[in-house]
Amino acid sequence: xxxxxxxxxxxxxxxxxxxxxxxxxxxxxxxxxxxxxxxxxxxxxxxxxxxxxxxxxxxxxxxxxxxxxxxxxxxxxxxxxxxxxxxxxxxxxxxxxxxxxxxxxxxxxxxxxxxxxxxxxxxxxxxxxxxxxxxxxxxxxxxxxxxxxxxxxxxxxxxxxxxxxxxxxxxxxxxxxxxxxxxxxxxxxxxxxxxxxxxxxxxxxxxxxxxxxxxxxxxxxxxxxxxxxxxxxxxxxxxxxxxxxxxxxxxxxxxxx
Numbered sequence: 001x002x003x004x005x006x007x008x009x010x011x012x013x014x015x016x017x018x019x020x021x022x023x024x025x026x027x028x029x030x031x032x033x034x035x036x037x038x039x040x041x042x043x044x045x046x047x048x049x050x051x052x053x054x055x056x057x058x059x060x061x062x063x064x065x066x067x068x069x070x071x072x073x074x075x076x077x078x079x080x081x082x083x084x085x086x087x088x089x090x091x092x093x094x095x096x097x098x099x100x101x102x103x104x105x106x107x108x109x110x111x112x113x114x115x116x117x118x119x120x121x122x123x124x125x126x127x128x129x130x131x132x133x134x135x136x137x138x139x140x141x142x143x144x145x146x147x148x149x150x151x152x153x154x155x156x157x158x159x160x161x162x163x164x165x166x167x168x169x170x171x172x173x174x175x176x177x178x179x180x181x182x183x184x185x186x187x188x189x190x191x192x193x194x195x196x197x198x199x200x201x202x203x204x205x206x207x208x209x210x211x212x213x214x215x216x217x218x219x220x221x222x223x224x225x226x227x228x229x230x231x232x233x234x235x236x237x238x239x240x241x242x243x244x245x246x247x248x249x250x251x252x253x254x255x256x257x
Contacts, residue, residue, distance in 0.1 A: 008189025011215035013043030019223035038189035039069025039153030106142035125154025125168030179204035
């Protein structure tokens with residue numbers, strides 16, 4: 001069995017100190033095969049926030065891969081955002097968009113942040129053509145018997161009931177291409193509430209799995225992360241919360257229109 005911890009939206013600068021300590025202690029106690037962080041390490045992309053996030057992630061005693069989130073691009077400095085958007089990552093940089101080849105599992109990165117958009121809200125997601133091409137190539141190169149998981153920050157499709165403010169540009173096309181290339185699940189964050197939904201698109205079934213947050217900015221769910229277990233080619237997901245909460249159930253399949 002392969003075990004992965006899927007965490008998101010730590011928001012250092014507004015992190016829940018009890019929650020981030022709980023997650024780190026759980027990693028050290030249970031030693032999953034890897035940690036997947038789907039973005040928003042920081043609150044305002046400040047250097048000191050990245051430094052704190054870097055120290056935290058480097059202390060985890062397992063492999064870690066990190067996707068950039070919209071909060072991880074410079075917030076107050078437009079020149080830095082346009083020309084050096086990732087210069088403040090520092091010690092975290094080596095973990096960014098890191099593919100993972102684990103026992104019976106392949107984890108593929110897909111960046112959905114953008115330094116500029118022709119839309120009023122730049123917190124919304126974008127699937128770049130170059131990023132999608134890279135993800136598809138990694139999926140095709142993965143062993144045929146692996147469970148293939150894609151990690152990104154923004155949900156590729158909005159879902160009624162989730163507190164998402166805008167559609168991810170080229171998200172539907174990206175989800176279809178990933179499904180056709182053999183992806184079994186897409187992990188994301190951004191909305192601060194967990195979900196696990198089967199989605200049928202182009203005759204393929206793919207799971208959309210979202211993690212909550214370890215920050216003070218919770219919505220309907222307490223601070224949480226997802227435990228993913230892959231056994232005999234089957235992906236199981238369990239919601240782990242700080243406090244009592246029901247397990248995360250797979251929702252009924254959605255069929256793309």
